[in-house]
Amino acid sequence: MDKVENIVIVGGGTAGWLTAGVIASRHQGRRPHGFSVTLVESPNVPTIGVGEGTWPTLRTTLRKMGVSETEFFRECDAAFKQGARFNRWTTGEADEGYYHPLMLPQGFARLNLVPHWLEDGEDSFCDAVTPQGRLCDRGLAPKTIATPEFESVANYAYHLDAGKFSDFLRRHCCEKLGVRHVLADVTEIETGPNGDVTRLKTEQGPSISGDLFVDCTGFRALLIGGAMQVPFRECSDVLFCDTALAVQVPYQDPADPVASHTISTAQSAGWIWDIGLPTRRGVGHVFSSAHIDADEAERELRAYIGPAADDLTVRRIPIRSGHRETFWKGNVVAVGLSAGFLEPLEASAIVLIELSAKMIAEQLPPNRAVMDVIARRYNDTTAYRWGRIIDFLKLHYSLTKRTDTDFWRDNTRPETIPDRLRGLMELWKYQAPWLHDEFDRAEEVFPAASYQYVLYGMGYRTALPRGAHDAERELAQRALRENRAHTARLMDGLPPHRDLLDKITEHAM
């Protein structure tokens, strides 16, 4: 029986090193018995070098890999992320916006607070059900220096420097997890009679054999698109943005506050991300070139940044929305940009890498004979995840009331909205999103709570039958009161974000 013991990962960006770390840490006990994880990476092709917003899953992923969170903060220029604020998405007015925080609404597992908030909510939905929007408004951290590593007072993810993160993961994987690192350009991919990849030839000489190959070669998709010829399925008819402009903006004063949320500000034909790291901001404009030309998009980006942008060089990155028709074919599985790309509106790429790597590691086929069973399961789950992410991103666009440009008008045309999302939006006119709304898979990327934050943040109204929720009224009022008390306690007890970052860095020295 052909055992699966030699795992070869091609590509050393965030996808490659996270996948290597997740597989190697899970199978560490097998290493002395012939099991190996090899990562081959080109010394000539740079990594994409963007991708700074993450999801709280990364805490668990890093912890399981045996990483020190303090070292991670220090070496990756990392900061806390408590969610995202979406400005100017609903009406386009300068002062409108809402939060999609990372904390669930108070009592979410047992109670849907939407009906009660709809009846008598004075605050925004977010403020009524969670403290996190107010913590972000005040620039507070989600924990204190006394909170243990990876644990939270308020749920959090990270903002990080993508280049430093790959370097950090490489060192950890090679020094602590026994991953073999080969610096070489793959030039040829050999396949056997059944179509499986058997060996990679490299420009620098060594050839690399393996039992399972993970394609992490980024947009090049060398194995999945090249050797395995799996077609790419575009979704530019749903998500129109096809270009990104990225720039790194220094702080005027090194002690300037650091936002603990991603700021996403809608523009005339796209949106601008703004991510605060301890030493700089990462800012970028994602736009649809069919609706605005690149020079105009750059002017919008520079106007957003202000005079600080004058001497900065803007990098242009073409992007193509969509994903592979299938993700695991034969003995090749694609993870990261080789599997697909969707605009980074909700930082969904790195979380998908983590979930993919976890599934590969947990269900690693023991031999070739059962690999196709695992591959089918993997393809089914992964296709479901891509579909739900596309729906969730499109939700932000389909709820807009903006009609100021063709971009916003085109985005609300019904034929651009996926059927499943259109059906749910029809249903949500009469009932609020909740656990039974088909968000039923284990490790759903965006749970019903995320839909609630976006829908009610963007002014969606659900017309509920009168009296239908009376039975839960007392429980709900208690939960809303608890949230007010919890908010007051956290506002008093949590430090400014910048102060905590300084302390963590000092602590690590």
Ligand code: FAD
């Ligand atoms: P890459 O970083 O491109 O790495 C590819 C690797 O393959 C490199 O090491 C390269 O050397 C290697 N390679 C290529 N050819 C060969 C060869 N012939 N031989 C050997 N090696 C080879 N994601 C988020 O989660 N949050 C965000 O906020 C976010 N923002 C983004 C903003 C933009 C503008 C873009 C474009 C993406 C963003 N992403 C974000 C996505 C995120 O950047 C990627 O998912 C992540 O970095 C993973 O990239 P990767 O490792 O698949 O590819």
